[in-house]
Amino acid sequence: MTLNTLIENKLDPYLVEIDDGSHYAKDFIQDLFKENHFSKQDIEKNLLTIEQVSNSCLTTGFCLWCELAFSTYLQHASTNYLNTELQNKLLNGEILGATGLSNPMKSFNDLEAFNLNHYYIDGTLYVNGKLPAVSNIGDDHYFGAISKAQDGEELVMFIVRANQEGIKLTEMSNFLGVNGSATYTIQFDDVIIPEKHIITKDAKSFATQIRPQFVTLQIPIALGSIRSSLDLIHKFSTAQNGINQYLDYDVDAYEAQYQQLRTEFYELVHAHKDELSAYFADIIRIKKEAGYLLLEVNQASMVNGGARAYSHKAPQARKLKEGFFFAALTPTLRHLGKLEAELKQQA
Missing domain, CATH: 1.20.140.10 (Butyryl-CoA Dehydrogenase, subunit A, domain 3)
Incomplete structure (x- = not known):
């Protein structure tokens, strides 16, 4: 199905509902990926798709950015599970993804403190804290995040699924421009991060590497x-006899x-x-x-x-x-x- 057809049939009819927060265009987003309107290699194609969707609905264009920001994390990860297996599922529309890096990106520029912290027990990573706003999120969605060691300077970037034990989602609503973007506050309470979900333990360098593409998108x-x-x-322009x-x-x-x-x-x-x-x-x-x-x-x-x-x-x-x-x-x-x-x- 063409991009125009998908926008006309599965996005445009819901613009008012997206704006008032009663509709999140999850099916539309997944269909874009299932119909191959995004590419693992072709950033120009991805940019043009985001632009065309944003022409209709900036909120949904932003949700697509969340997806591709998550894809960027996977793209630069070093393990086959993340950069191939999970990446392919995202690009095929089987899973959805989001970015939890608003707070860390500000923290790297001394605008905020890190909201997540971690410690280890017998080599297992445990994370606590709260992310105030993560968009394009549902119970079964994945997202990326960065935590700081409780007793040191280590910064770990990892992938987590929103339905993991110890995670609590609280929906944000009536926040100007956020309605319809599936935006939630996310609380971590001793959340275990499996080793295969850890992207890097040098998150600052990794964030510096991905930041240009993060903003470009x-x-x-x-x-x-x-x-x-x-x-x-x-x-x-010609309304009311040309008054404009x-x-x-x-x-x-x-x-x-x-x-x-x-x-x-x-x-x-x-x-x-x-x-x-x-x-x-x-x-x-x-x-x-x-x-x-x-x-x-x-x-x-x-x-x-x-x-x-x-x-x-x-x-x-x-x-x-x-x-x-x-x-x-x-x-x-x-x-x-x-x-x-x-x-x-x-x-």
């Missing part, structure tokens, strides 16, 4: 939503900035997909610029839409929340600014 989420809001602006011509928003400038960002992004990925680490500064800048443009365009679309846009079911109102959510997606806009400043100092 987020950019098409914004690009898809920007395009959708620009299309909404054009759709209502008197707004001060420069829609032509928005279009030009969007086209420039999108072209630059895909050209960078096409030319350097195997060496993204060397272009991390550009990736950060593009995500930052896309995030701010998304906020501006979504606000312009809201005002441009007039009274009809102020219904909670209106696409403009939904996309206004999408922009705020993207701004808070780790690395957040303010976190990106800090990373940018640090990289300039290192140059």
